[in-house]
Amino acid sequence: xxxxxxxxxxxxxxxxNLRIRAIDAAQLKSEHHRSSSxxxxxVLGFGNFGQFLxxxxxxxxxxxxxxxxxxxxxxxxxxxxxxxxxxHDLCEQHPDVVLLSTSILSAESVLRSxxxxxxxxxxxxxxxxxxxxxxxxxFLNHLPEExxxxxxxxxxxxxxxxxxxxxxxxxxxKVRIGEGERCDKFxxxxxxxxxxxxxxxxxxxxxxxxxxxxxxxxxxxxxEKFGVESSPINTQGYETLLDLVDNTSSDSFELxxxxxxxxxxxxxxxxxLDMAFDSIKKDLFGRxxxxxxxxxxGGAEVHxxxxxxxxxxxxxxxxTPLA
Amino acid sequence: xxxxxxxxxxxxxxxxNLRIRAIDAAQLKSEHHRSSSxxxxxVLGFGNFGQFLxxxxxxxxxxxxxxxxxxxxxxxxxxxxxxxxxxHDLCEQHPDVVLLSTSILSAESVLRSxxxxxxxxxxxxxxxxxxxxxxxxxFLNHLPEExxxxxxxxxxxxxxxxxxxxxxxxxxxKVRIGEGERCDKFxxxxxxxxxxxxxxxxxxxxxxxxxxxxxxxxxxxxxEKFGVESSPINTQGYETLLDLVDNTSSDSFELxxxxxxxxxxxxxxxxxLDMAFDSIKKDLFGRxxxxxxxxxxGGAEVHxxxxxxxxxxxxxxxxTPLA
Numbered sequence: 001x002x003x004x005x006x007x008x009x010x011x012x013x014x015x016x017n018l019r020i021r022a023i024d025a026a027q028l029k030s031e032h033h034r035s036s037s038x039x040x041x042x043v044l045g046f047g048n049f050g051q052f053l054x055x056x057x058x059x060x061x062x063x064x065x066x067x068x069x070x071x072x073x074x075x076x077x078x079x080x081x082x083x084x085x086x087x088h089d090l091c092e093q094h095p096d097v098v099l100l101s102t103s104i105l106s107a108e109s110v111l112r113s114x115x116x117x118x119x120x121x122x123x124x125x126x127x128x129x130x131x132x133x134x135x136x137x138x139f140l141n142h143l144p145e146e147x148x149x150x151x152x153x154x155x156x157x158x159x160x161x162x163x164x165x166x167x168x169x170x171x172x173x174k175v176r177i178g179e180g181e182r183c184d185k186f187x188x189x190x191x192x193x194x195x196x197x198x199x200x201x202x203x204x205x206x207x208x209x210x211x212x213x214x215x216x217x218x219x220x221x222x223x224e225k226f227g228v229e230s231s232p233i234n235t236q237g238y239e240t241l242l243d244l245v246d247n248t249s250s251d252s253f254e255l256x257x258x259x260x261x262x263x264x265x266x267x268x269x270x271x272x273l274d275m276a277f278d279s280i281k282k283d284l285f286g287r288x289x290x291x292x293x294x295x296x297x298g299g300a301e302v303h304x305x306x307x308x309x310x311x312x313x314x315x316x317x318x319x320t321p322l323a
Numbered sequence: 324x325x326x327x328x329x330x331x332x333x334x335x336x337x338x339x340n341l342r343i344r345a346i347d348a349a350q351l352k353s354e355h356h357r358s359s360s361x362x363x364x365x366v367l368g369f370g371n372f373g374q375f376l377x378x379x380x381x382x383x384x385x386x387x388x389x390x391x392x393x394x395x396x397x398x399x400x401x402x403x404x405x406x407x408x409x410x411h412d413l414c415e416q417h418p419d420v421v422l423l424s425t426s427i428l429s430a431e432s433v434l435r436s437x438x439x440x441x442x443x444x445x446x447x448x449x450x451x452x453x454x455x456x457x458x459x460x461x462f463l464n465h466l467p468e469e470x471x472x473x474x475x476x477x478x479x480x481x482x483x484x485x486x487x488x489x490x491x492x493x494x495x496x497k498v499r500i501g502e503g504e505r506c507d508k509f510x511x512x513x514x515x516x517x518x519x520x521x522x523x524x525x526x527x528x529x530x531x532x533x534x535x536x537x538x539x540x541x542x543x544x545x546x547e548k549f550g551v552e553s554s555p556i557n558t559q560g561y562e563t564l565l566d567l568v569d570n571t572s573s574d575s576f577e578l579x580x581x582x583x584x585x586x587x588x589x590x591x592x593x594x595x596l597d598m599a600f601d602s603i604k605k606d607l608f609g610r611x612x613x614x615x616x617x618x619x620x621g622g623a624e625v626h627x628x629x630x631x632x633x634x635x636x637x638x639x640x641x642x643t644p645l646a
Contacts, residue, residue, distance in 0.1 A: 153556075155556055155558050156558070156559070160558070160559045160560075168559075169555075169556045169557070169558070171556055198555055198556055200555070200556070205556065208554040208555065208556050209554075209556065211551070211552065211554060212551075212554050212556065212557055212558060212561040213558055213560075213561065215546075215549070215551065215561070215564070216558060216560040216561045216564055217560075218603065219542060219546070219564065220560070221603050222596065222599045222600050222603055223538075223542070223599070225598075225599035225602050225603060226538070226595055226596050226599040227595075227599075228534070228535075228538065229534065231531040231532075231534060231535050232492075232521055232523070232531065233476075233478055233492045233494055233521055233523070233528065233531050233532065233535065234492070234535055235478050235479070235483070235492070235535060235536055235539060236479070236483045236491075236570075237483075237536075237539040237540075237543070237567055237570050237571070238535040238536065238538070238539045240563045240566065240567055241538070241539055241542060241567070243563065244560055244563055244564070247559075247560050248560070253606070257607065257610060260607050261611065270604070270607070272549055272550075273545065273549050273600075274600070274604070275548075276545045276546070276548035276549040276550075277545050277548075277596075277597070277600060279548050280541065280544050280545055280548060281593065281597070283576070284580065284583050284593070287580060288584065
């Protein structure tokens with residue numbers, strides 16, 4: 001049921017030039033036509049990331065139509081896409097694929113108010129959100145049963161994918177695919193761009209990405225708050241931290257909050273980071289405490305540091321037990 | 324007094340082949356000879372970093388003699404240096420330069436027990452520790468007045484400087500230099516290797532490096548404790564974090580503790596990192612708290628996350644006030 005949802009008794013909603021005459025002939029003809037004929041792709045949420053993906057989809061010959069709450073009509077026309085202010089108008093265009101490229105936080109409300117009934121009964125829904133279990137559940141709960149579902153995460157953006165998508169990971173889960181060629185043709189765009197195609201369940205994705213993507217964003221944001229600055233004597237390691245902050249701060253807080261809130265594993269990782277940081281502090285202060293008690297520091301050189309740290313130890317002792 | 328410590332009334336301790344006949348002629352001859360004649364360099368503390376630097380010093384034609392508490396005689400002979408178990412024997416070799424390459428933590432005890440009286444009265448002392456105010460004070464307090472002092476920090480190591488030292492920062496402070504050519508000849512090694520030569524006071528170095536080097540090491544160690552692991556879907560940002568951990572964990576905890584303990588500015592930066600991390604947590608939980616109170620989450624999708632976070636909020640409220 002999950003893999004093949006349409007049966008011979010259901011009508012096949014293929015474009016007019018692909019009307020079936022006889023099964024075998026039609027299959028051959030269909031394969032030939034589909035690999036050369038473009039997809040009509042509707043992009044919902046046409047922000048930074050949606051526009052970034054659309055450019056490449058258009059370059060691969062596909063027909064792009066878009067809709068957003070904000071007016072992105074000029075951005076659309078500048079890359080050769082059509083913009084629809086009214087989602088009903090968009091649906092009446094009968095796209096083959098609807099690509100959900102909203103923020104994680106607004107995905108549910110966009111989907112709840114979307115006029116599915118105007119679409120063809122078999123349409124492929126794809127999302128590109130940075131969490132995967134959440135949109136999968138959302139699609140399964142809200143989409144009509146006849147719709148196909150492909151959950152994807154292109155793990156790059158306008159910065160990291162500026163020059164090339166070669167070797168950048170593209171994660172996908174064929175959650176419910178009946179009409180396989182339409183889905184394959186969509187995936188082909190990323191394959192042909194050289195992405196590292198990783199087929200993985202939404203659950204597995206979220207486990208991995210909480211440990212990597214969420215932790216990376218957290219470190220970048222901590223360093224941004226800390227206020228890292230370039231100095232005349234940057235080490236190579238420090239240069240990589242500066243790059244990290246640059247990359248993180250170009251993403252919105254909305255995205256970061258989405259990664260935290262809509263990935264069940266993020267909270268646990270935040271807590272583990274917290275514990276790791278505490279543990280480092282305890283290593284430093286604990287070691288010092290030991291030495292200090294043994295009166296090993298007699299020299300005048302470290303006197304002022306000693307004083308500061310002594311104060312710190314007294315403060316810490318009130319809240320945290322020392323190792 | 325700090326810049327030129329020897330006066331015409333003091334004898335000049337130059338090698339026999341550079342004995343002065345007449346001021347002008349001697350100056351010319353001296354410059355010629357010194358630029359071609361090798362330095363005899365004694366390395367105190369012949370660990371990982373000392374061996375790494377010695378290889379290059381030998382390649383530049385200098386004569387290397389070494390001493391360590393541990394027996395590194397075979398490591399020395401393998402790179403063409405001579406090892407002395409007894410520091411008195413080392414000093415009787417009359418090195419032009421004594422290079423202190425111990426750990427930060429053992430620098431003081433090594434220097435306290437060192438038989439300076441066996442050295443020539445004018446000897447250049449150089450250190451390569453990762454903090455600078457501390458060895459400067461140590462040298463000024465313990466070395467005889469006739470000795471020259473050069474404090475340096477080659478800001479790279481066996482990992483980052485494996486293939487080339489080109490463009491890697493070399494920080495130095497001519498704390499007390501009378502015999503300039505000997506010092507220049509030593510610096511020339513790093514210049515000729517393509518290092519970015521940065522002349523900077525020890526105090527300024529420590530201010531900059533607490534903000535960069537200590538922070539980098541702290542982040543690397545936090546991520547190491549956290550237990551970052553490569554996943555099938557690493558983003559580029561995450562790859563840089565994995566590299567950071569690799570680089571940091573190849574350095575000893577002794578070095579990290581030295582950076583913390585012997586740099587007056589490190590404690591302040593550790594506290595600022597702590598505050599930045601707390602602030603990020605407050606941003607996340609505070610935002611959630613707001614939304615939660617407004618009952619904006621009605622869907623079943625985020626229910627289990629909500630529960631966990633509700634628990635967390637209750638715990639946090641007991642210790643930290645929410646933003």
